[in-house]
Amino acid sequence: MNDRFPDGLREMLAQVTGDGDLPWRALLKPGDWLLLVCAAALVAASYPLLWRGGVADRAIVKRDGQLVTELALNVARKYEVTGAIGTTVIEVQPGRARVLSDPGPRQYCVQQGWLTRANAVAICAPNHVTLQLAGRGGKNSSYDTLNY
Amino acid sequence: MTPSTIELPVTADDYRIARYAAAAIALTVAEAALPSPLPGIKPGLANIIVLVVLVRYGWRDAAWVSLLRVVAGSLVIGQFLAPGFFLALAGALCSLGVLALAQHLPARLFGPVSVSVLAAFAHIGGQIVLARAWLVPHDGVFYLLPLFATAALFFGTINGLVAARLLAVPVAPPPSAKAAA
Numbered sequence: 001m002n003d004r005f006p007d008g009l010r011e012m013l014a015q016v017t018g019d020g021d022l023p024w025r026a027l028l029k030p031g032d033w034l035l036l037v038c039a040a041a042l043v044a045a046s047y048p049l050l051w052r053g054g055v056a057d058r059a060i061v062k063r064d065g066q067l068v069t070e071l072a073l074n075v076a077r078k079y080e081v082t083g084a085i086g087t088t089v090i091e092v093q094p095g096r097a098r099v100l101s102d103p104g105p106r107q108y109c110v111q112q113g114w115l116t117r118a119n120a121v122a123i124c125a126p127n128h129v130t131l132q133l134a135g136r137g138g139k140n141s142s143y144d145t146l147n148y
Numbered sequence: 149m150t151p152s153t154i155e156l157p158v159t160a161d162d163y164r165i166a167r168y169a170a171a172a173i174a175l176t177v178a179e180a181a182l183p184s185p186l187p188g189i190k191p192g193l194a195n196i197i198v199l200v201v202l203v204r205y206g207w208r209d210a211a212w213v214s215l216l217r218v219v220a221g222s223l224v225i226g227q228f229l230a231p232g233f234f235l236a237l238a239g240a241l242c243s244l245g246v247l248a249l250a251q252h253l254p255a256r257l258f259g260p261v262s263v264s265v266l267a268a269f270a271h272i273g274g275q276i277v278l279a280r281a282w283l284v285p286h287d288g289v290f291y292l293l294p295l296f297a298t299a300a301l302f303f304g305t306i307n308g309l310v311a312a313r314l315l316a317v318p319v320a321p322p323p324s325a326k327a328a329a
Contacts, residue, residue: 031257
């Protein structure tokens with residue numbers, strides 16, 4: 001079995017398995033500990049830093065491309081927009097928003113369900129109404145779900 | 149009529165590099181069989197060999213082993229010139245760049261673990277920059293960065309510990325002398 005490994009690897013395996021106990025802790029020098037702690041802190045900090053951008057804080061409702069209203073995503077409420085063929089009902093809850101009902105024949109924007117991330121869009125084309133979430137303008141602000 | 153043969157002079161250095169590269173390629177192939185939760189998250193066991201070579205024989209040998217590993221390893225697992233190959237190459241080049249600097253860290257304070265962790269971060273950095281520039285031209289790839297960084301820290305530490313363990317054992321006879329004889 002052992003001779004299936006290439007020479008270098010076999011020697012190394014022999015070294016590691018053959019030699020007695022050497023505690024792992026002895027292999028870390030003070031600088032290593034320092035670097036590991038710093039690296040762990042950086043990695044931990046990268047989570048909120050890079051994942052916060054997607055949090056939405058307001059819903060933008062437009063009709064024919066014109067801004068109708070902006071709803072803050074911190075209180076639950078319903079909002080009615082009158083569009084080209086009827087009334088679209090937008091429902092807002094803390095942190096999310098959806099199209100509750102729409103007169104359009106295929107109900108795409110209703111079936112899309114809750115929108116939670118910044119730049120997510122639900123478009124009720126027959127009624128000329130769009131619902132879009134907006135965040136705090138991170139570096140992705142020029143992208144919306146249509147770009148995926 | 150005998151076909152003329154071309155003999156390339158093979159030095160002890162060549163043997164040594166080839167032996168270590170073979171070990172690194174073996175680890176690459178073994179690792180390719182492991183399932184990965186996310187493309188790009190791999191232990192990078194071959195980097196243990198690169199670290200050992202760096203400490204024992206210097207940066208030039210480490211660069212040879214690392215690049216031979218990327219090219220020959222990708223040939224063996226059928227990834228040569230596939231996107232994964234270029235990602236691996238970008239990672240290897242970046243981490244070699246960092247290794248060139250990190251080997252000058254004061255040896256009294258910093259061991260192979262530091263070097264390994266720094267190289268792992270460089271590896272993932274090179275890969276994600278290439279992925280952003282070429283494969284996924286969208287900032288969305290950076291959403292994966294925290295996961296990649298976590299994996300780099302974890303596997304970088306493990307690989308560094310293994311390399312430190314290997315380096316703690318003195319080389320009994322210099323393997324190159326035996327091979328060249």
